[in-house]
Amino acid sequence: MLNSPYTIWEGDDVHGRRPVLTGVSVSLNRLFSRGPAARRHIIPTGLDLSSPTNGQLHGRFPGVEGNWLGVVNYSISYADSHLKPLQVFDQLVPFWALRLRQ
Numbered sequence: 001m002l003n004s005p006y007t008i009w010e011g012d013d014v015h016g017r018r019p020v021l022t023g024v025s026v027s028l029n030r031l032f033s034r035g036p037a038a039r040r041h042i043i044p045t046g047l048d049l050s051s052p053t054n055g056q057l058h059g060r061f062p063g064v065e066g067n068w069l070g071v072v073n074y075s076i077s078y079a080d081s082h083l084k085p086l087q088v089f090d091q092l093v094p095f096w097a098l099r100l101r102q
Contacts, residue, residue, distance in 0.1 A: 002071050002090035004059030021056040023101035026074045028053055031097040047086060048077045054101065061092065068095040 001019065008020040028049040034040075055074030062068055069092040075085040 002059060004061050004071050006061075007059040007071075019058040021058050024055050024057045024070070024072060025052045025099045025101055026055045026072060026093060027097045027099070028076065031093060043079070045078060045080045045083065048079045051077075052099075053077070055093075055098075057098065060095075069093065070095055070098050072098070 003019075009017045010020050011017040028051065032049045053074050053076060055072045057070045057072050059071035060068055061071070072091050072093045073087075073089045074091065075087050077085045
């Protein structure tokens with residue numbers, strides 16, 4: 001697990017420590033936006049980047065210019081609903097692509 005200087009931990013050394021997870025929504029279409037001149041080509045078994053997905057924020061890092069990157073675990077569904085979603089862990093995601101979930 002990627003441990004950031006801002007990771008909040010719960011538990012203790014006897015019972016185990018684990019990071020506090022904060023529910024977020026990851027805007028995949030903003031995070032993986034297509035270039036303005038990019039041609040569209042549909043791949044039926046490709047990853048579906050058109051919708052937000054739920055994730056768990058467990059750390060953050062500041063960028064040198066004041067931007068923040070969250071450390072997030074989330075999944076990305078495939079266009080083919082028969083395939084299991086791709087699970088990604090410890091991804092650095094800019095805060096502008098994240099929203100707190102209620």
